[in-house]
Each structure stands twice: as C-alpha cells, then as structure tokens.
Amino acid sequence: MRRRIGIRLGLVSAIAVAGVAVTAAAHWDAGASWPSAGRETGLTSHPAQAAVADPAVIPGAGQVATPIPTPALAEPASVTPTQLQLPITYHSQQTGDWCDPADIEMWLQADGIGLPGLTDYGTQAKFWNYELANNDGYTLSQWNASPYAVAVTLDHFGGWDDIGDDPQPDATAAGVVISYSLDVLQQPVIVMVGAGEHYVLVTGVTLGPGGADAPPLAVTVDDPLAYGVSGGPPAGTSASEEMSWSRFTDWYTANTNHGGIWAGQWVVIAAGMPLVG
Numbered sequence: 001m002r003r004r005i006g007i008r009l010g011l012v013s014a015i016a017v018a019g020v021a022v023t024a025a026a027h028w029d030a031g032a033s034w035p036s037a038g039r040e041t042g043l044t045s046h047p048a049q050a051a052v053a054d055p056a057v058i059p060g061a062g063q064v065a066t067p068i069p070t071p072a073l074a075e076p077a078s079v080t081p082t083q084l085q086l087p088i089t090y091h092s093q094q095t096g097d098w099c100d101p102a103d104i105e106m107w108l109q110a111d112g113i114g115l116p117g118l119t120d121y122g123t124q125a126k127f128w129n130y131e132l133a134n135n136d137g138y139t140l141s142q143w144n145a146s147p148y149a150v151a152v153t154l155d156h157f158g159g160w161d162d163i164g165d166d167p168q169p170d171a172t173a174a175g176v177v178i179s180y181s182l183d184v185l186q187q188p189v190i191v192m193v194g195a196g197e198h199y200v201l202v203t204g205v206t207l208g209p210g211g212a213d214a215p216p217l218a219v220t221v222d223d224p225l226a227y228g229v230s231g232g233p234p235a236g237t238s239a240s241e242e243m244s245w246s247r248f249t250d251w252y253t254a255n256t257n258h259g260g261i262w263a264g265q266w267v268v269i270a271a272g273m274p275l276v277g
Helices: 047-052 099-110 120-133 147-158 171-185 245-251
Strands: 007-009 082-085 189-193 198-207 218-222 241-244 268-271
Touching: 082 171, 099 120, 099 147, 099 189, 099 198, 120 147, 147 268, 171 189, 171 198, 171 245, 171 268, 218 245, 241 245
Parallel strands: none
Antiparallel strands: 007 082, 082 198, 189 198, 189 268, 198 218, 218 241
16 A cells, blocks of 8 residues: 655654652652652751861861752653644535545545546545445445445555455544554544444544554544535635544444444444455
C-alpha cells in the first residue's frame, strides 16, 4: 500500500532531571505522585565547643558554616500530545444509502488514486455497485452494505490487498486500531457509528502518552452526511470535526442493527487488518 506523509504536529519532549542527592526518596511508580525529597537545613556551628576552643589551635574557629542549599527536586517528564491530520477533500454522499461509497471516495482521493467517475454521483455509483456484487452473501436488508463489501471495494479500486474488516470486541481495541492506522500507516479508517447505522471516515488523531498503542485522546471525523445528501460545508469552513475520544465513543458504539460476525462488535475498516466475513 502506498504510504502518505500526514501533517504531524507536536513532539514528545522530556524535561532533564537534576542529579542531586537527597536525604530521603519515596518509592514512585506510574500511579503515584512524585515524592517530596527530604530537605537539608544545613550544618550549624556548635557554640558550646566553640566557647572553649583555642582559636590559635583550631583554624577557622568561631566561623559559622554556610548552610547546604536545598537539593533541586526532580521534575516529571512532560509529554506534548502528538497530532496527525491527513489531508482530505470532503465529499458528501449522493443518496441516503451511499455513506460508505463517499468514505471510499475521500480515502482513495487522499491516497492519490484516480477516481472511476467524472462526478461524485458517478464515482459513488461505481463503488456501490461493486459493494452489492461483493456483499459477502448478505442482502441489502441484512447489510447495506457489509464491512466486508467496503473493504474489498477499497482493495479493488485502490489496487491494494491489505484492507481488512476484522471486528473489534470493545472501543479500546478499536481505538488502538485507529491510532495505529492514522499515526503509523498514515491511512484513514472507516468506522460504523450509531449502533451500526452509518459509516464515517476518521482522518486525524491526537495521541497521548500511550502513543499508537492506545486509543487516541481525540479524533477528527469527516461525516459524508454532516450537511445532508449532496450537501457541503459553508464556504470557507472545514467539513472535518474534531471530537474527544469520550465524546466520539458516545457515537461510535457496538453494532446492534445488523448480524453476521460484526453483531455486537465495533466495526472498523482499516489497512493492515485481516479480511473476514
């Protein structure tokens, strides 16, 4: 699969730790706050001994020792979230059923793949017809259209062989797929939202300390139905919408509207996944 350079914002940065010994150090792990190091108050003179000492015998007698400075406390590492946004040209779906063809159109165009039609309608019609002919044996009333159909259509028109539709058991597992696909493979992801009613395209992520091995902190979504059938955003505005992960997973839930291996699972169509069905 052709790889793309996304727009990556933010770098992981670390603050250097001052290497000064402390008198006491509390045990620290990832779940605890940084310890408060013991503070030296400094050494003081011993006045009782100094009163009887012979200044001629003890050099420096009568001088007060300078207190030892308080050790600098170690600062925890500071992590700046990493953001990646793929350049996407928005396309709305041209009928009430064609959310998945519109997602495919945006995905292929972002990868520089030539589209098969001269118009949005013509392009999406070709994708839809291919999906119906490769719907994994399902009728439209059962799966309109199945994740398998979406994945094989992407492979067919993109000239690829690694787009998969392996269902995920929970939102966390699906989130890892999304993070990895966007950040490492730099490919968008199609997911089903609304309990399996609608396909949308995830085109960006904001990653936290877990990086691509954890669900993102936020995602950018391009919804082909955001402005209605054949609609588009107002002039000068973007059709992409950024959502926190918690807000997104209020919408991105398990499929409860259709059967097959995806029933009760989180539907995700991404590069580098097994193709099942």
